[in-house]
Amino acid sequence: MGDARKFVGLDVGGTTMKAAVVTGDGRAAPDVSLDTHPERGQVVGLETMAEAVRRAVAAAGLTLADIAAVGVATPGLMDIKLGLIFDPPNLKPWRNVEVPRAISAKLGGKPVAFQNDANAAALGEFWVGAGREFSSMVLFTLGTGIGGGIILDGKVLEGAHSHGGEIGHLRIDLPDRGRLCGCGRRGCLEAYASATAVVARTREALDATAQPSALRQPGDGKPLTAEAIFDAAAAGDGVAQQVVADTAFYLGLGAAAIMATVDPQAVVFAGGMVAAGQPFLAQIRANVREYALSYPAEKVQIRYATLGSDAGFIGAAACAKALADEA
Amino acid sequence: MGDARKFVGLDVGGTTMKAAVVTGDGRAAPDVSLDTHPERGQVVGLETMAEAVRRAVAAAGLTLADIAAVGVATPGLMDIKLGLIFDPPNLKPWRNVEVPRAISAKLGGKPVAFQNDANAAALGEFWVGAGREFSSMVLFTLGTGIGGGIILDGKVLEGAHSHGGEIGHLRIDLPDRGRLCGCGRRGCLEAYASATAVVARTREALDATAQPSALRQPGDGKPLTAEAIFDAAAAGDGVAQQVVADTAFYLGLGAAAIMATVDPQAVVFAGGMVAAGQPFLAQIRANVREYALSYPAEKVQIRYATLGSDAGFIGAAACAKALADEA
Secondary structure (H helix, E strand, O other): OOOOOEEEEEEEOOOEEEEEEEEOOOOEOOOEEEEOOHHHOHHHHHHHHHHHHHHHHHHOOOOHHHEEEEEEEEOOOEEOOOOEEOOOHHHOOOOOEOHHHHHHHHOOOOOEEEEEHHHHHHHHHHHHOOOOOOOEEEEEEEOOOEEEEEEEOOEEOOOOOOOOOOHHHOEOOOOOOOOEOOOOOEOEOHHHHOHHHHHHHHHHHHHHOOOOOOOOOOOOOOOOOHHHHHHHHHOOOHHHHHHHHHHHHHHHHHHHHHHOOOOOOEEEEEEHHHHHHHHHHHHHHHHHHHHOOHHHHHHOEEEEOOOHHHHHHHHHHHHHHHHHHHO | OOOOOEEEEEEEOOOEEEEEEEEOOOOEOOOEEEEOOHHHOHHHHHHHHHHHHHHHHHHOOOOHHHEEEEEEEEOOOEEOOOOEEOOOHHHOOOOOEOHHHHHHHHOOOOOEEEEEHHHHHHHHHHHHOOOOOOOEEEEEEEOOOEEEEEEEOOEEOOOOOOOOOOHHHOEOOOOOOOOEOOOOOEOEOHHHHOHHHHHHHHHHHHHHOOOOOOOOOOOOOOOOOHHHHHHHHHOOOHHHHHHHHHHHHHHHHHHHHHHOOOOOOEEEEEEHHHHHOHHHHHHHHHHHHHHOOHHHHHHOEEEEOOOHHHHHHHHHHHHHHHHHHHO
């Protein structure tokens, strides 16, 4: 039953990258982190990525010869099939980087799989996390923006132009009056329910009401965070509770849109908001029952992710495994 | 290159059903039509379906022994995998009908494939119609409602609960203020851009303005149709032109949502509105460029369907072929 093959998964973010050896049955060795320093350019970046892989291998007490394949996940606009990053906003000034080819060359020709970071996180959760018992699953990752990934029959829905699962840009309001999104358009889910948007909506709510709120702490100097807002809601703060209820409404609409297109067995939410616990998830579920088509709404499983920030490198390792299985 | 196997595709609608023999390479023999008469009940309905298959076989100068498999497409709430119709609104009072099992029994044990009618139409267009050159495609069928189907890697995205591709219920406006949909919820694309909705919006526009319009013909007794509205727009009628422009806007939003989830190579529109020709399609394309993510918006192909009302039985035959290929 066990699959003792060893893979390395590497998840590259704008600030740090994480890598670990993962076995063929999804058990991860301790991970290593390195700063990405995208501003130093892509030549340095690629070398850092190869170094992260080497350190992960060493941390597991192995050598490269023990590794069947490597998987790399990166953010941003890319062509997954070609193995090419175009110009991701959080890896500036990288441009047109042939990631898997370059990493493979630096690792003695080791097979290297490539995937979008949000897709990789979805695949990680699907493989050994919140989605492990399902055959289809959609992940929403709530952070600075909203990322996502769609898994059908155990495979990432990459899309014809590597834009499958860009579900932060599902529109929940009309574009002539919706909130402004980071993509430059209006009405995207991301503009309502990302951690950044939750903070922005809270600021607006505080400005618009005289209602007392613990979030109104003049001069304490700390920036408002989504975490503080969810904590305040849990502690009974009225302004925060309304913001949280609205967030569950928006996420319910996003889930409903996914259910009317790909109709997955499970919809999974990841990111800092997971810390808000079961009451927030119950609010999302109630909105799904209200606003999604009845039959899938009764059946779909709405869950929190379980792998935290490990999902990306575990999913990257799953891509490496898929590559090795193909070969 | 040619596939000379013979299949029968049967497309069952609320009013009529159509069937034809289709070869393994997608060439259809002349089709036959029978009235569905759902009000006569499912026992009669199933016998009519089997009879439609027999007549299609006879119309092609063949006998059942020449047929490799049969495919049946029906509307409504169903479990595709189980081969079960629940209680589709346009086949009242049918309830819990095991369609493929019953039809197979009536046809001497012939293998019978089963599919949702909108999914079958999408598969038909994908196989030999507007989508024949692509590997992924999404079809919007604009009629009384909006049906749809998603084809990925040549296969129907059925979904975990047979609700894949229910894209008429993608929401384009918030549910607390959107237009009321036939599903009982608010803001669904279907409530804006189905033929029925186009007529309803035109009536509202005529009531709300004193602007002269050819669509304001008191006493001629003919009901207003989407076709008449598109014709009036083409002839320069201002009220009709605004309704048509708004329809293209709503369909562009629907396409954008599909592009941010499944990111297909092509989005295809079917139904009576196809008669509006290239100017309407150009308006839809302009809205896709404006409101979808830039990269897929540049690449996606936006087309009209080419098979008309034959798409359903051709797609049903494609399901029969897939079943035979599996066996």
